[in-house]
Amino acid sequence: MRRKKNTPTDRQFTMAHVRRVERISPSFVRLTLGGMDELAPRGHDHWCRLFFARDGQDTLQLPTRTGEVGWYLQYLATPRARRPWVRAYTCRDVRPDTGEVDIDFVIHEDEAGRLGPAAQFALAASPGDRLGFLDQGIGFTPDHPHDWTLLVGDETALPAVAGIIASLPQDARGMAIIEVPTSGDRQEIRAPLGLEVRWIHRNESSAGGGPPGQLALEAVKATVPLRGVVHAHLIGESALATGARRHLVQEWGVPKRNVDFVGYWRHGRPATT
Numbered sequence: 001m002r003r004k005k006n007t008p009t010d011r012q013f014t015m016a017h018v019r020r021v022e023r024i025s026p027s028f029v030r031l032t033l034g035g036m037d038e039l040a041p042r043g044h045d046h047w048c049r050l051f052f053a054r055d056g057q058d059t060l061q062l063p064t065r066t067g068e069v070g071w072y073l074q075y076l077a078t079p080r081a082r083r084p085w086v087r088a089y090t091c092r093d094v095r096p097d098t099g100e101v102d103i104d105f106v107i108h109e110d111e112a113g114r115l116g117p118a119a120q121f122a123l124a125a126s127p128g129d130r131l132g133f134l135d136q137g138i139g140f141t142p143d144h145p146h147d148w149t150l151l152v153g154d155e156t157a158l159p160a161v162a163g164i165i166a167s168l169p170q171d172a173r174g175m176a177i178i179e180v181p182t183s184g185d186r187q188e189i190r191a192p193l194g195l196e197v198r199w200i201h202r203n204e205s206s207a208g209g210g211p212p213g214q215l216a217l218e219a220v221k222a223t224v225p226l227r228g229v230v231h232a233h234l235i236g237e238s239a240l241a242t243g244a245r246r247h248l249v250q251e252w253g254v255p256k257r258n259v260d261f262v263g264y265w266r267h268g269r270p271a272t273t
């Protein structure tokens with residue numbers, strides 16, 4: 001899927017540690033990471049790759065190359081038994097004054113009731129646990145004048161949508177559609193007056209049994225097209241991101257270059273690293 005290149009050139013791997021663990025809502029665990037004094041806050045949907053030791057690994061071995069492709073080639077060349085797990089996450093808050101970063105993890109299970117390695121790490125985490133951190137920059141980079149901002153996402157996108165909204169100018173206009181598992185997972189988001197935030201709670205929907213993202217996609221399809229130039233940022237489960245893009249391009253007539261879309265995860269498929 002299309003992602004504009006914005007990876008920072010000056011980044012380093014950081015060996016971070018868990019400072020605090022908080023169950024902030026029914027579906028989210030927030031880990032506050034320490035040791036992040038060097039990380040510059042980038043706002044918006046600032047994201048990172050996190051590296052976790054696999055079961056049976058005594059040490060967390062991080063790549064030494066930091067180039068966008070270099071670290072990954074080095075990772076692939078490392079025998080699987082020594083490779084860490086790698087997953088992408090959003091920095092919900094970056095506080096250089098205390099050297100802390102908050103990451104909000106969705107605690108999800110697959111159909112057999114198994115947690116993914118990242119969700120498992122978050123659920124079992126305690127202060128002192130170590131994990132690797134690689135800065136990935138921001139993904140929200142509209143490069144054209146527009147009248148409306150349209151943000152659409154599921155729960156994995158909530159940290160990114162909240163960060164993007166906090167970074168928008170006060171005169172921004174548009175809409176954010178955010179699907180979360182339960183009403184208890186809503187977070188307070190202070191949006192510009194002209195930006196409507198619509199929440200969808202899966203547990204309250206009669207059609208709520210489907211994979212995450214389906215209700216948000218239905219909501220996009222039920223929305224009256226915004227008149228004027230739109231910039232859309234569509235993130236979350238892959239079928240939501242691609243389905244919403246198709247709808248906006250085919251039914252609303254939004255030019256493809258005005259639509260950024262990123263599948264954050266795929267239903268039924270673990271991340272490949």
Ligand SMILES: Cc1cc2nc3c(=O)[nH]c(=O)nc-3n(C[C@H](O)[C@H](O)[C@H](O)COP(=O)(O)OP(=O)(O)OC[C@H]3O[C@@H](n4cnc5c(N)ncnc54)[C@H](O)[C@@H]3O)c2cc1C
Pocket residue numbers: 047087088089090091103104105106107108109110111115116117118119120155156157159160212263264265266267268269270271
């Ligand atoms: C740029 C970016 C930013 C992201 N930011 C965040 C973030 O801030 N918070 C966050 O929680 N996630 C975020 N994600 C999504 C996260 O990387 C994936 O959900 C990841 O697959 C979780 O890893 P895991 O090890 O827990 O599960 P995996 O091992 O990858 O998957 C195991 C199983 O769980 C399923 N699965 C994975 N994620 C979910 C889910 N959320 N709900 C239901 N089933 C799931 C998979 O389909 C698979 O069947 C982001 C992804 C990207 C690309």
